[in-house]
Amino acid sequence: MILHRYINRQLFMTTVMVTFILVMVLVSGRFIKYLAEAAAGEIAADALFMVMAFRMPEFLQMIVPLSLYIGLLLVLGRMHMDNEMVVLQAGGQGHGRIVRSLVVPVLVATTVVGMFSLYVTPRGDAEVTRIFEEQKDRSVLELLTPGRFHVKGSRNAQRATYAEHLNREKGVLENVFVADARFEGQGDANRLLTVWAKSGKLVLEDGISYLLLTDGFQYQGKPGQLNYREIGFDEARVRIGGEKSDSRPPEVRGRSTQELVSVRNENQEAMAELQWRISLILTVPIMALAAIPLARVNPRQGRFYRLIPAVLGYMLYVGMLLVCRSAIEDHRGGPLPWYLHMAWIHLVAAITVFLLYFGGRIFRRRAAA
Structure with a gap:
């Protein structure tokens, strides 16, 4: 229990700090975009903060998996640098015990992302669309x-x-x-x-x-x-007030998950959005498991030796999901081929995580044989 509390406390503080920094960066960029629209007279200035508030769940569902991933890399990397992992392994606390100590924070992060992705964010997107439509009728x-x-x-x-x-x-x-x-x-x-x-x-x-x-x-x-x-x-x-602007097309992002499930076989955009929401949930445990072996560094290599390659790997993972999402939306006619499903991307990521844990043993056994 002491080990669990120690790791979870360090992970919580680091993840919150990384989340705060990433939220500030992302919110600042989006706020400048909306501020330019307000200056151009497209929306009223008093609606900016409402729009940003309803957009916040969308930001968090993207940031929390990355923040947890970076937090694990930093916390476990520091423990390797300070030889705390060596001491734990000498005391019989191997990687299996470390994985078990991370079950609770990973489950919490997965639950939060799942709630945002499946329920909160669609409602927020629907409210943002409603606010923009209301702005067209303002004097x-x-x-x-x-x-x-x-x-x-x-x-x-x-x-x-x-x-x-x-x-x-x-x-x-x-x-x-x-x-x-x-x-x-x-x-x-x-x-x-x-x-x-x-x-x-x-x-x-x-x-x-x-x-x-x-x-x-x-x-x-x-x-x-x-x-x-x-x-x-x-x-x-x-x-005045009679000049009609082009209405924004109804975005599938604002539709509830139940609606997407019912029309997924008829609407390619609904299928892409549904797979994307589920994918956001799966990225949390997969990348959390990947962070444990990736954080293993030699004290001579430095704490951030594997940080940049690990973050690039995360970006590649999410980038492939986004490319697949766009390809599903653009697909016309007939059922989706196998490569236009995000499941194979998660399968490749899971196999990669498996090789990070057991690839060395498998290769050594084959070399010995």
């Missing part, structure tokens, strides 16, 4: 950033809105520019309506939102032609 005043163009629309019609200043308390825009464009099949605008006004504010009438513009001009025509019409006005109304 210009909610999404508009002063001094920047806000473009919204679809492939056939787009609206660009610009305001030099924005008083959010009074709801008044200053120096407003609005341009509505309709596009032909080739992507060329066949109609362009441009409005400039000194000020504007949001008004609501019969449940419809309008932008009430004052003291401005309207220009209407087709780009490349000279027959433009100019109309001055004291007040004009521009309907």
Whole structure:
């Protein structure tokens, strides 16, 4: 029990530290991406933290297996460097006892990843999709950033809105520019309506939102032609909220595991997503078992002698799963061939782990024979 507590305490502290570092790196990169979308007016700034919160389980289900793997390499590698493993083996505590002491943390990590992969992450992805869909119905005043163009629309019609200043308390825009464009099949605008006004504010009438513009001009025509019409006005109304953006396609990642099981034979994307969720769970015990022999280093070799090759091996393992996932999604027609199943990748990984433990004995026996 003392040995179990000692190893588990060291492993827990190291894994938490590695998880924290990896989460900060991954979250920072994703947050910058969403921040750029907020600056472009695609989503509101107050929705950023909600999106990041719902994305967190997806980050953790990818990070926890790697963090546990690196934690095992660091903890067991330090024990080899400090000759603690030699002392344990001299006292009759071999690798079998070390493996048994790691059963509890590996089971906990597997359970956490399984809960995230099968239940929590799909719900989070569905909520993120819902939040992005809600942003399309928000008014210009909610999404508009002063001094920047806000473009919204679809492939056939787009609206660009610009305001030099924005008083959010009074709801008044200053120096407003609005341009509505309709596009032909080739992507060329066949109609362009441009409005400039000194000020504007949001008004609501019969449940419809309008932008009430004052003291401005309207220009209407087709780009490349000279027959433009100019109309001055004291007040004009521009309907907002009616410009529809292209809806994001429903992502299979947001569907529950039960739904994926029921349609896996009809939808290749559902099959790929289902296999990916199960694969995330299997990576935890397989790579945890691989870390024990990979952490065995000679004190002269250094603590990090095998760390980089071991991490590269993990990246190769996960990379093969991702490639297989993409291949399954792209497969069209007929049943999946055997090589488009992730099971063979896990089988190869399991055989590799078996050889790490017993390969030396097998080769020595064959050499002796």
